[in-house]
Amino acid sequence: MTIYDTIVVGAGVAGLTAARLLSGAGRSVLVLEARDRVGGRVHTQRSDGLVTDLGASWIHGVDDNPLVDVVRAFGMPMAEFTVGSFQPDGRPIAYYGPGGNRLSAADAERFAADVHTVDELLDRTVATSRPGDSYETAVETALAGLDWRPERVERVREFLRHRTEEQYGVWIADLDAHGLDDDQVEGDEVVFPEGYDRLATRLADGLDVRLAHVVGSVRWSHDGVSVTSDRGKFRADRVVVTVPIGVLKSPELLIDPPLPEPLAGAIERLEPNHFEKVVLRFPDRFWDDGVYAIRRQGDAGRWWHSWYDLTDLHGVPTLLTFAAGPCAEAIRTWDDDAVAASVLASLREIYSDAVAEPDHVLVTRWRDDPFARGSYGYLTVGASPEDHDLLATPVEGVLHIAGEVTWSEDPATVTAARSAPDTASPRPSSARRSPSAPSGLDPEESTQAASTWAARNSSQVSVPAGVSEDRLTPAR
Numbered sequence: 410m411t412i413y414d415t416i417v418v419g420a421g422v423a424g425l426t427a428a429r430l431l432s433g434a435g436r437s438v439l440v441l442e443a444r445d446r447v448g449g450r451v452h453t454q455r456s457d458g459l460v461t462d463l464g465a466s467w468i469h470g471v472d473d474n475p476l477v478d479v480v481r482a483f484g485m486p487m488a489e490f491t492v493g494s495f496q497p498d499g500r501p502i503a504y505y506g507p508g509g510n511r512l513s514a515a516d517a518e519r520f521a522a523d524v525h526t527v528d529e530l531l532d533r534t535v536a537t538s539r540p541g542d543s544y545e546t547a548v549e550t551a552l553a554g555l556d557w558r559p560e561r562v563e564r565v566r567e568f569l570r571h572r573t574e575e576q577y578g579v580w581i582a583d584l585d586a587h588g589l590d591d592d593q594v595e596g597d598e599v600v601f602p603e604g605y606d607r608l609a610t611r612l613a614d615g616l617d618v619r620l621a622h623v624v625g626s627v628r629w630s631h632d633g634v635s636v637t638s639d640r641g642k643f644r645a646d647r648v649v650v651t652v653p654i655g656v657l658k659s660p661e662l663l664i665d666p667p668l669p670e671p672l673a674g675a676i677e678r679l680e681p682n683h684f685e686k687v688v689l690r691f692p693d694r695f696w697d698d699g700v701y702a703i704r705r706q707g708d709a710g711r712w713w714h715s716w717y718d719l720t721d722l723h724g725v726p727t728l729l730t731f732a733a734g735p736c737a738e739a740i741r742t743w744d745d746d747a748v749a750a751s752v753l754a755s756l757r758e759i760y761s762d763a764v765a766e767p768d769h770v771l772v773t774r775w776r777d778d779p780f781a782r783g784s785y786g787y788l789t790v791g792a793s794p795e796d797h798d799l800l801a802t803p804v805e806g807v808l809h810i811a812g813e814v815t816w817s818e819d820p821a822t823v824t825a826a827r828s829a830p831d832t833a834s835p836r837p838s839s840a841r842r843s844p845s846a847p848s849g850l851d852p853e854e855s856t857q858a859a860s861t862w863a864a865r866n867s868s869q870v871s872v873p874a875g876v877s878e879d880r881l882t883p884a885r
């Protein structure tokens with residue numbers, strides 16, 4: 410039986426990056442992937458000539474983002490769409506008030522200013538929160554200090570609730586006070602008109618990836634690892650496990666002996682969320698021109714409050730909305746028609762009869778996907794951002810958990826999945842972006858691996874002329 414240097418479990422962005430770093434450093438690497446495709450939660454549907462990202466769409470901030478170097482090297486065109494992090498302003502947004510009328514520009518500006526005021530207060534209440542405080546507690550503490558009339562406070566409260574749901578797919582009282590600590594966007598946000606999946610297919614180039622291999626157990630000792638899939642058993646000196654937090658928590662993947670502390674505690678405190686996309690394509694546009702998003706305030710927007718205009722990106726009239734947190738939990742058992750009917754009823758409260766029946770509706774089901782079991786991880790009340798780092802603690806130099814949920818600077822993102830395999834041990838915050846090692850590599854080898862990574866990307870990938878800033882064209 411071949412004994413590999415490293416087996417990587419999972420061919421998402423984290424697993425493929427880890428495999429490239431290691432094989433670039435001369436290691437023999439085998440990647441085992443349960444699905445019949447690479448990319449994991451980066452998944453693009455191509456049908457009827459349309460390109461739809463069903464998982465990740467955005468890079469949430471291109472400044473100083475290592476992922477941007479990779480997508481540029483791969484020649485992936487990007488389009489600016491700076492609205493993916495639930496900003497209250499910055500780009501044109503059509504706000505509809507509780508009564509269903511569009512807010513004037515001045516009212517929308519006043520509302521956005523209120524959100525910024527509370528955000529500043531919130532920074533302080535989060536920083537001084539006690540262990541065990543929820544994000545809701547921090548928000549209520551910030552709001553309690555205001556002498557505004559109740560209606561004005563309520564608009565900001567509901568905005569922060571919706572932001573928690575869209576950013577982390579969880580009800581505000583179930584997220585730790587520090588659950589949005591990483592929520593800063595540096596620079597423009599971009600999306601991928603030709604599909605985000607190109608990143609994964611390019612990363613997989615030249616790697617030994619075995620698709621349709623569902624790993625059921627990882628047995629490890631000082632002597633190495635034995636990984637059993639439904640298509641056979643494989644051996645290696647070490648293993649990098651990049652499956653999502655929902656899979657790590659499930660009994661479907663056995664790690665034997667069980668993960669020790671501090672990893673076990675971190676897994677307990679992190680949870681997979683409820684967050685799904687609903688994409689609707691219409692025969693004609695009926696919504697406001699020249700806006701990135703439409704937002705609804707008041708009780709009517711309890712579930713469906715934000716729609717993103719993807720028309721220019723998709724080439725046909727298209728709106729994207731999210732089922733997040735309690736809404737996503739509630740619609741889990743609904744069929745797509747019922748979900749569409751609910752979304753359309755909300756749109757009709759704004760645009761009445763102008764809302765046509767959609768030609769096409771797409772509802773994702775990541776929470777029920779056995780190889781995702783949620784869209785990404787969040788910090789339960791009592792958890793700490795450090796839990797992400799603790800989960801990346803190498804186990805006896807043999808086993809390393811990597812993936813989105815093990816990176817505390819930008820967890821829940823493709824950026825995190827790209828960065829997590831760089832590290833071998835918990836990092837002080839100041840050193841989080843410095844390249845360190847995948848499991849089992851010492852710092853010197855790590856630097857080598859990182860340079861090999863860079864060299865491979867520049868020598869093996871032909872970068873078409875003009876790819877860089879000038880491909881950052883607006884999506885609209």
Ligand SMILES: Cc1cc2nc3c(=O)[nH]c(=O)nc-3n(C[C@H](O)[C@H](O)[C@H](O)COP(=O)(O)OP(=O)(O)OC[C@H]3O[C@@H](n4cnc5c(N)ncnc54)[C@H](O)[C@@H]3O)c2cc1C
Pocket residue numbers: 418419420421422423424441442443444447448449450451463464465466467468469493622623624625651652653656662684685686773775779780781783784785811812813814820821822823824825826
């Ligand atoms: C709806 C949605 C929207 C999102 N939006 C954004 C966004 O706009 N921007 C952003 O940056 N991020 C976004 N994300 C998050 C982003 O997609 C993830 O953080 C990132 O792709 C995770 O990469 P990963 O490699 O860590 O995990 P994955 O991509 O999940 O890779 C893990 C791999 O392990 C495989 N696997 C699981 N179980 C087994 C097993 N038993 N045996 C073998 N293989 C197994 C899986 O099939 C998968 O391929 C979104 C995610 C979703 C679902």
